[in-house]
Amino acid sequence: MIKKRLMFQKLSFSMIKAAAWINGAALAIMVYYIVSRGWRAISWEFLTQVPRDSMTAGGIFPCIVGTLALCSVTLFVALPVGVASAIYLNEYATRGKLVRLIRLGINNLAGVPSIVFGLFGLAFFCIVLKMGVSVASGGLTLGIMTLPVIIGATEEALKAVPDTFREASLAMGATKWQTIRKVVLPAAFPGILTGSILGISRAAGETAPIMYTGAVFFTPNLPSSLFDEVMALPYHIYVLATAGTQIEITRPLQYGTALVLIGLVFGMNLTAIILRAKMRKKLRI
Amino acid sequence: MERHIKMYTENLDFFYGNSQALHDISIDFDENRVTALIGPSGCGKSTYLRCLNRMNDLIPNIKVKGRAMLDKKDIYDPSLDVVTLRRRVGMVFQKPNPFPKSIFENIAYGLKVNGVKDKAEITRIVEKSLKQAAIWDEVKDRLNESALGLSGGQQQRLCIARALAVAPEVLLMDEPASALDPIATQKIEELIAELSSRLTIIIVTHNMQQAARVSDRTAFFYLGKLIELNDTDTLFTKPELKQTEDYITGRFG
Ligand SMILES: Nc1ncnc2c1ncn2[C@@H]1O[C@H](COP(=O)(O)OP(=O)(O)OP(=O)(O)O)[C@@H](O)[C@H]1O
């Protein structure tokens, strides 16, 4: 009897373990695939020059700058709005019809396909607000798409702040706002930051929301204002891999660009993790 | 000697939704005296204590009936400012709950939120509060370190110092020593004795000896009702009611 139970236990554990390993394996295989095909394309020139010869040679510098510009706008828009919304939902209005409605809205926003965000951005930011295809339009579109992620991360972080901190603060004659501002937010900050960076790094890789709103096929110019159009890493990959006449010739460039993109994303995620660890240590929580 | 009543409640009823947690509680608290609230778990001691600084307001669907007065002013009067009330009626919680900030910042916090800006003044009050809470010598060389690095007993004294910094007139303590070892507990008790010369203290405790040691008067609660209120000596030596006697001698339920 006991033997049988132990055997079952072993079997279940092995299966669960296997499932967990699949994640790691998927990542490892993907990274290996991209690195092995892309690393030869990486050079100083590739990272710092503009594309040449109908994008079959040269570098991807405008794409890197474009993606960073789009991400900055995204962060700038989504962080304050997302954090404010999460504070409202978690600290002020925790129940009631309106709150349920807002939550429903956020959950649905999270489920909207990214191409729909792209079309919305085109219709609203580019056309109605007359911002055209630009960093601003693309960044705002990505920002709206990232909002649910940031709200979710912020709410998690706020929930993790023990109520005893709030009570201690209020019991000393602090107002609710002072309590949020000076006790709750600082304690939640590492979590908010990490969640937000993860959200932005996700946005960095999105193609559909920016292909009508911010990114263009080719421009040798770097953006000089928020209302300029840019090249972007994910869209560049898409273009090279599907739209050119020389798809085979640019393969190494495609993998090189992909490598730069995942490098950028991993870099952001790593920054988030390190920052969180540092701040946790400082706060000792 | 004439008694000076700092705070009192009159026929106070309290409801969590539809369930009544306090029935008709009337207690008066002498100024600069220690009153202990005792009674079995769930009898409403914490609920009562949290009525006195309106901490229960944070819980949805609560209802308060009757009166609770501080210096003859109704603290549930709609025109009263809760923030000021909580500054005047401080609170120390069961589990030490220092902020994840430095020792200095923990104490300075209450001053800053109450509008004290002068750095020298803040530094002075921080030191004074830490001394009053008998923890100054242990922390004076590490004021900029995280408060979470202190031991449990030190954290609780820090929390007392934090409460004292905003100069409350009444201090509510909800089992302040229940998470501490005997030595730390003794320190807290000495502190209570010391503070009671200039502060009205209301303390909830499960420890009879502690109630007997630190308080001037004791109120015995049972099932949301005030059973007996008496001088501590009387309540513990010749209680008026059989129920009280059963509880304090441990012959209970
Ligand atoms: N937030 C709440 N919502 C609903 N009921 C509550 C709430 N807090 C306490 N109660 C109920 O009110 C009654 C009194 O609780 P209270 O915490 O005041 O007791 P207590 O005397 O402090 O007990 P203990 O000695 O265990 O701390 C209990 O029946 C408890 O279940």
Ligand SMILES: [Mg+2]
């Ligand atoms: Mg209690």
